[in-house]
Amino acid sequence: MKISICDDNELELEKAKKAVDEFIATKQADHQITIDTFTNGSDMLSYINKHGAFDLLILDIVMPGMNGIELAEEIRHANSSCKIVFLTSSREFAVNSYKVNAFYYLLKPFSNMEFVSLLNKALNAMAEEKSNSIVIKGKSNLTRVQIHTIQYVESVKHQLWFHMNNGEIISCYSSMSEFQEILLSDSRFIQCHRSFLVNMSYVISISGKDFVLQDKTLIPVSKQGYQQVKDAYIDYFFGKGSCPT
Numbered sequence: 278m279k280i281s282i283c284d285d286n287e288l289e290l291e292k293a294k295k296a297v298d299e300f301i302a303t304k305q306a307d308h309q310i311t312i313d314t315f316t317n318g319s320d321m322l323s324y325i326n327k328h329g330a331f332d333l334l335i336l337d338i339v340m341p342g343m344n345g346i347e348l349a350e351e352i353r354h355a356n357s358s359c360k361i362v363f364l365t366s367s368r369e370f371a372v373n374s375y376k377v378n379a380f381y382y383l384l385k386p387f388s389n390m391e392f393v394s395l396l397n398k399a400l401n402a403m404a405e406e407k408s409n410s411i412v413i414k415g416k417s418n419l420t421r422v423q424i425h426t427i428q429y430v431e432s433v434k435h436q437l438w439f440h441m442n443n444g445e446i447i448s449c450y451s452s453m454s455e456f457q458e459i460l461l462s463d464s465r466f467i468q469c470h471r472s473f474l475v476n477m478s479y480v481i482s483i484s485g486k487d488f489v490l491q492d493k494t495l496i497p498v499s500k501q502g503y504q505q506v507k508d509a510y511i512d513y514f515f516g517k518g519s520c521p522t
Contacts, residue, residue, distance in 0.1 A: 278308060278309070278310045278311075278332045278333060278400065278403065279310075279311050279312075279313075279330075279331045279332050279333070280297055280310065280311065280312045280313075280331065280332065280333045280334075280335065281312070281313045281314070281315065281321060281324075281331040281333070281334050281335070282294055282297065282312070282313075282314045282315070282335040282336075283314070283315040283316070283317070283318060283321050283334070283335070283336050283337060283340070283345070283348065284316065284336075284337035284340070284364065285316050285317060285337065285340040285341060286337065287316065289337065289364070289385070290314055290316065293335060293364065293392070294312065294314055296389050296392040296393065296396075297312050297335075297392075297396065298312070299389065299393070300392075300393050300396045300397075304400070308400070313331075317340065317341075317342060317343070318340065318342065318343035318344075318345075318347070318348035318351075319342065319343060321348065322348070322351060322352070325352065325355075330352075330355070330359055331359055332359055332360065332403060333359065333360045333361075333362070333396075333399050333403075334349070334352065334359055334360070334361045334362065335362045335364060336348060336349060336361065336362070336363055336364065337363075337364050337365060338363050338364070338365040338367075339365055339366075339367065345363055345365070346363075346376070346377065349361050349363075349377040349379070350376070350377055353377050353378070353491055354492075358406075358425060358426060358442055360380040360399045360402065360403065361377060361378070361379045361380055362379070362380055362381045362382075362383060362395060362399065363379055363381070363382045363383065364383050364385055364387070365382075365384065365385060366384065366385040366386075368384065376481050376482075377481075377491075378478055378479070378481070378491065380399060380402070381395055381398070381399075383395060406423060406424070406425035407423060407425075409423065409424045409425065409463065410422060410423045410424060411424060411456065411459060411460075413437075413439060413447050413449050414449050414451070415447070415448065415449050416450075420447055422439065422441065422447065424459075424460065424463055424465075425465070425476070425478070426441050426442045426443070427439055427440070427441060427442075427460075427476055428440045428441065428442050428475075428476055428479045428490060428492075428494075429473055429474060429475045429476060429479075429490070429494075429496055430453070430456065430460070430473065430474040431472060431473055432452070432453045432471075432472045432473070433472070435450055435451075435452070436448055436449065436450055436451075437449055437450075437451050437452075437453065437455075437456070440494075442479065453471075453472070453474065456474070457474070460474050461474070464513060465477050465478045465513070467506060467509050467510070467513075469488060469496060469497070469498045469499065469502070469506045470496070470497045470498060470499045470502075471499065472497075473496050473497065475488055475490075475496050477509075477510055477513045477514075479491050479492075480510065483498065483506070483507055483510055485503065486498060486500070486503075488510075
């Protein structure tokens with residue numbers, strides 16, 4: 278797991294790094310964990326563009342220039358699956374953190390116990406995501422994909438189209454019912470329309486007729502089931518504890 282911390286306050290940055298170092302010391306035997314630190318968003322973006330993405334981002338929100346929310350939005354364009362944790366002394370940005378699908382929102386000052394508990398939760402969530410997969414049978418090959426990397430599934434006539442978080446589309450001749458049970462058993466997925474299954478972790482908003490995904494894709498929500506789908510979407514985000522109020 279690759280962890281990155283970005284905070285313009287060097288004392289706060291050192292405090293967070295120390296807590297992560299202590300966490301790493303207890304997990305290193307079982308997990309390969311590295312950490313990098315940055316004092317501004319531009320440097321972090323440059324590093325990511327050169328060396329690749331991080332698995333867990335710990336971002337201060339209130340920073341000069343590019344704030345934490347703006348930094349997360351930039352990163353989300355290329356990496357939909359990384360976990361993002363916001364650290365801040367103010368609750369006023371809590372709602373905005375939903376736009377980038379934040380994993381958690383931790384108020385300063387925080388204790389080492391709180392921080393380590395959060396890191397454990399993130400590590401366990403990533404391990405669980407990687408362990409859950411399905412096999413898609415194409416014309417001439419079998420493709421195993423991790424469930425959490427599926428943004429949505431679309432049914433068109435007798436074909437299913439799996440839209441992945443890296444932009445790839447995998448198709449197969451099958452019916453929606455073949456995958457409904459396994460995908461809907463995952464709390465992230467919901468059937469918002471008879472032809473669509475959506476991973477709510479990639480949804481940033483819901484209107485009267487559509488889910489809006491992080492990449493601006495619009496997924497139709499049936500009129501008959503709109504209220505039920507909306508309630509499920511709200512329950513999902515408030516229930517997972519990503520942004521306590």
